[in-house]
Amino acid sequence: MNSFSVLCDLFIEKSIEQDTFHAELRASNYRIAPEEEFPCISDLMVVFIVLKGSMQITIDGQKYICTNKTNNLLDVKPFNRIESLQPGKGMHGIVVAISRTFMNSALHGNRPVHHSFFRFIGCVYSLKRSEISILLEYFRLVRLNTGTEVSALDKFIYQHSILLFHAKVIKMIENYQNPGIQQKQEISRPAFLCSRYFSLLEAHVFQEHSVSFYARKLNITPHYLTKICQNYAGKSASKAIADLLIIQASILLRNPQLSIQQIADKLNFCDTSSFGKFFRKHTGKSPSEFRKDTAIPWEDPDGSLS
Numbered sequence: 001m002n003s004f005s006v007l008c009d010l011f012i013e014k015s016i017e018q019d020t021f022h023a024e025l026r027a028s029n030y031r032i033a034p035e036e037e038f039p040c041i042s043d044l045m046v047v048f049i050v051l052k053g054s055m056q057i058t059i060d061g062q063k064y065i066c067t068n069k070t071n072n073l074l075d076v077k078p079f080n081r082i083e084s085l086q087p088g089k090g091m092h093g094i095v096v097a098i099s100r101t102f103m104n105s106a107l108h109g110n111r112p113v114h115h116s117f118f119r120f121i122g123c124v125y126s127l128k129r130s131e132i133s134i135l136l137e138y139f140r141l142v143r144l145n146t147g148t149e150v151s152a153l154d155k156f157i158y159q160h161s162i163l164l165f166h167a168k169v170i171k172m173i174e175n176y177q178n179p180g181i182q183q184k185q186e187i188s189r190p191a192f193l194c195s196r197y198f199s200l201l202e203a204h205v206f207q208e209h210s211v212s213f214y215a216r217k218l219n220i221t222p223h224y225l226t227k228i229c230q231n232y233a234g235k236s237a238s239k240a241i242a243d244l245l246i247i248q249a250s251i252l253l254r255n256p257q258l259s260i261q262q263i264a265d266k267l268n269f270c271d272t273s274s275f276g277k278f279f280r281k282h283t284g285k286s287p288s289e290f291r292k293d294t295a296i297p298w299e300d301p302d303g304s305l306s
Contacts, residue, residue, distance in 0.1 A: 019102040025093035041082040048074040053091030058084040079194040104247040138165040194232040
């Protein structure tokens with residue numbers, strides 16, 4: 001079971017749509033008792049907002065006490081590991097999670113925006129009540145557009161409502177990165193290296209497919225890179241490369257103006273045969289089959305649809 005399913009199963013009542021999830025964060029809506037073993041969660045973007053009461057959470061070995069005044073916003077990245085979570089009695093808040101797959105698909109390869117979502121490595125912030133109120137307005141927009149997916153337009157609206165929520169969270173966090181108001185954030189070196197690895201992947205995956213390339217960039221061994229990636233992202237370093245390549249390939253294949261040969265070249269495969277074998281191995285379909293199954297109208301530069 002992947003981390004997204006594990007997180008969803010922790011809550012009794014929740015909304016799940018397009019590989020995203022949101023729920024009320026209350027003790028009464030939470031399945032795990034304090035004495036039970038917590039299933040570690042990683043490889044997700046998760047936002048917690050504490051509105052009332054308190055909760056305890058452990059991220060990358062660091063335990064935090066969160067209240068509506070202190071540590072009331074938690075921004076967890078895919079390279080972080082949630083190792084425990086326990087809402088206190090009377091606690092009230094919200095949790096919103098999105099998978100890396102959703103993020104890449106919804107942004108349609110928009111790298112500058114994508115990098116903005118991953119730029120800060122801190123997890124815990126203390127926002128003003130007015131700032132939390134603003135985030136709740138964006139969250140209400142998400143809820144308003146949940147469960148309405150009956151057309152491609154509905155799907156588009158929902159995707160952008162949840163991206164707007166996360167973008168606003170990042171914008172709020174920017175205020176705490178300026179000199180004089182930056183909050184002290186503890187992050188382990190392995191977690192930092194894992195964060196840098198995923199940043200390097202975003203920048204170089206079109207050309208570099210080997211773990212050894214990224215390990216050299218980080219001045220560590222491929223074995224150590226695989227170890228920290230497994231610990232913090234729940235997958236090997238090579239699996240992370242393959243997953244991102246498949247996401248990028250899937251985006252490119254939806255553009256009928258690109259031939260499969262051109263896509264193979266863009267992704268730096270030696271030929272269409274090796275690209276096809278790689279794509280089938282990870283998706284169960286050939287590039288041509290995937291293109292046929294996911295065909296959608298495409299807008300040409302002159303504004304016409306094909």
